[in-house]
Amino acid sequence: MAQSTVPEQARIFDRGLLRQRRTRAARDLHAHDFLLKEIGERLCDRLSDVARGFPLTLDLGGRNGLLARLVEGRGGIETLIQSDLSLVNARHMRESGASLVADEELLPFKAACFDAVLSNLALHWVNDLPGALVQIRNSLKPDGLFLASLFGAGTLNELRTCLMEAELAELGGASPRVSPFADLRDAAGLLQRAGFALPVADLDTVTVTYGDFFALLRDLRGMGEANALLDRLRQPTRRAIFARAAAIYQDRFSDREGRLRATFQVLFLTGWSPHESQQQPARRGSGQTSLKDVLGP
Numbered sequence: 001m002a003q004s005t006v007p008e009q010a011r012i013f014d015r016g017l018l019r020q021r022r023t024r025a026a027r028d029l030h031a032h033d034f035l036l037k038e039i040g041e042r043l044c045d046r047l048s049d050v051a052r053g054f055p056l057t058l059d060l061g062g063r064n065g066l067l068a069r070l071v072e073g074r075g076g077i078e079t080l081i082q083s084d085l086s087l088v089n090a091r092h093m094r095e096s097g098a099s100l101v102a103d104e105e106l107l108p109f110k111a112a113c114f115d116a117v118l119s120n121l122a123l124h125w126v127n128d129l130p131g132a133l134v135q136i137r138n139s140l141k142p143d144g145l146f147l148a149s150l151f152g153a154g155t156l157n158e159l160r161t162c163l164m165e166a167e168l169a170e171l172g173g174a175s176p177r178v179s180p181f182a183d184l185r186d187a188a189g190l191l192q193r194a195g196f197a198l199p200v201a202d203l204d205t206v207t208v209t210y211g212d213f214f215a216l217l218r219d220l221r222g223m224g225e226a227n228a229l230l231d232r233l234r235q236p237t238r239r240a241i242f243a244r245a246a247a248i249y250q251d252r253f254s255d256r257e258g259r260l261r262a263t264f265q266v267l268f269l270t271g272w273s274p275h276e277s278q279q280q281p282a283r284r285g286s287g288q289t290s291l292k293d294v295l296g297p
Contacts, residue, residue: 026064056116059120143273147270212260
């Protein structure tokens, strides 16, 4: 596989470790994929709202083919090309169609080849998101659709808070534990910077409850979403830190039944490859309506 062109000093995530985690999670992903399914369904609903077909579509970062199963029969898709960072996941995908190994940071596709690119909860692990969006836009035919979900700012704030406080109490310092996520305010701007027309970003908040702190950690590992920050702690975490974090979580973020809430904020990005048929903003100063026509006496 070709190597990412992101400069080392600009990297936040360990993409090699992410690949290993996705591979390790592949076997039992079905036991932990409820959030992937829920967000994938919401992504597919947005696709169904578009009144046109997308014969050749890419599923970017498709894990084990989950989105391919959800999108079947929607969007007028005739051929779905699936890709993932993990070879094991790519092999699983072959059961439902064409698949390949591809890094979201270095796409191997020709220019203007897809009618649509879909991505479900994969792009929040990209070191250079603006650069990845440019590559995605280049791979789209004119008037092609980009539709993606990714975790946004506010995701796992409860976990971030508890782990930080536990480490401060036990060690006198804290290490990075939860990824930095994109903010809704900036998301549409990123699409516009990447050259997309009619950019839209919206936010859904999903709250999941768990019976205990360690069930949440098991789910994150099971989804392949455990900490892959380059600046992460490189030695095993002390049991005392997890025990203290669990106690803080239970005290501060539990409901009346004692279940722990975990918040996932999900950004949905929609953009179109530019085409002359698309609605264009009016030229500045070209309006024909006078303020006299709308202001009262």
